[in-house]
Amino acid sequence: MELPVLNNVAPEAGGCSAGSCGSTDDQMGHLPEHIREKVFNHPCYSEEAHHYFARMHVAVAPACNIQCHYCNRKYDCANESRPGVVSELHHPVQAVKKVLAVAATIPQMTVLGIAGPGDPLANPERTFETFRMLSEQAPDIKLCVSTNGLSLPDHVDEMAKYNIDHVTITINCVDPDVGALIYPWIFWKNKRIKGREAAAILIEQQQKGLEMLVARGILVKVNSVMIPGVNDKHLAEVSRIVKAKGAFLHNVMPLISEAEHGTFYGMTGQRGPTNEELQTLQDECSGDMNMMRHCRQCRADAVGLLGEDRGDEFTMDKIEKMDINYPEAMKMRAEVHAAINEELESKRVAKNAKVQLVSIDGLKLNKPETRPVLMAIATKGGGVINEHFGHASEFLIYEASPSGVRFIGHRKTVAYCEGGDTCGDGETALDKSIKALTGCEVVLCSKIGFEPWGPLESAGIQPNGEHAMEPIEDAILAMYEEMRVAGKLVHKSSEQQKVA
């Protein structure tokens, strides 16, 4: 049985009926050609691209004009990976130097974003000075910016000037009563405004900014932080509204909240969502909109592929010693990009051929017989299974069903075995991995040791190292077929409930 590879298509809609026939390998499938053109090599927007292309953020924007209950401005820790956190603040000239050094060293780097650590548009001079210099010196780098939206309407025209064609707005609500539970205050027209009034102004500015960007043809992604009991029930409506206004992608992220972060939510015990809650909401929103599921919630100074951070290689003192000839580097970069695009294109052609084959036979016949299964993948990138179970610090989660394979999200863990002879607290790390894999029935990895095998099996998760170096989707399909033949996929309503 051959199945198509789907992304962000609700399982019940299925295959080609979902309207993304021929490009179901890519959640960008439904987008108009001119938008796909802009996002195909953007790691933060394209699930496919994020295996191949890298991004970086420069921390030039320290100031913020609002307070969110999930943020603590005191925080600065190199071991934490989450938005708003940075180690080294840069002036625009330093930032540009850093960008050129990274782009010359990591040719896969296609995108430069300014995301903080405050709000980029609360620091317009620093932010736009950086963009201006980059648009002159490194025209082959895409520029994007992430904002809370409060002063967005004032800066839309300047963004258009520097060819910033991707903007992310964090929109957690469209209802001021919900907003009052997330934003204690904003700084607006030279005053601090609190409570519901503050939230109402912020929401109005966000929506206005979104409309202005769309009107100018600038791509808008919307980020939302899912806060259980606060806006979790409300985000499906947010999704509907921002889609209707022209946002092309919605990224629902889980709240990160720990007491030691010293945030309001951390202090007051507000919990983040479970993996299952997050997935349920993302599925609910995906009926209305293109959802993004591969976000790694990176730091405001992250460097490298999504999920990795090579910031340590590019500290200011190291950059000062580098001798960068950017015009030369640009030639090498163009060659690397062309090679990656060629590889992606050939994969796309191969997948399309497969999809069309399936649409003719097989799909409908098999549809009612088997139930969906979640599988976890250990990968270092490149779209293949190439990570040892014990070395994986995160797993990609896919769902296989009669409708095909779709990417669900990623789950972080602690690498079970850090290498060497001693797996210090291996026991607890394994427990953590097993917990992260809740709901999954299979974990595919390049290799797996003897020790974790038993505990995984007893937790109902079948380890498998037989598909090493195979493309992820192919291996999942093979595994799903193997389970079907073994009679493990018989539809049982109780089991279906558990998986869904």
Next chain:
Amino acid sequence: MAFEIIESCVNCWACEPLCPNKAIYEARPHFMIDPDKCNECAGDFEESQCVSICPIEGAILNELGEALNPPGSLTGILPAKFAELVARQQAA
């Protein structure tokens, strides 16, 4: 008549560009206010700008040494509640 920034400042830069008198300057371990330049925004703004954007309670004091954003005024977590939460956290 001048304000003062104290050590709880986190160097977030929010206040610096807002000062109508350019009295605030970057310094380590924390930003400073030049008392000769600060006039508490009198005549310029209804509210003192640095005080209105500062995200840290207690980081800016008036001439009497009083916190202009007293504990609880920004987070909504009043001091007694805050102590209770910290105690609970330490016990956990």
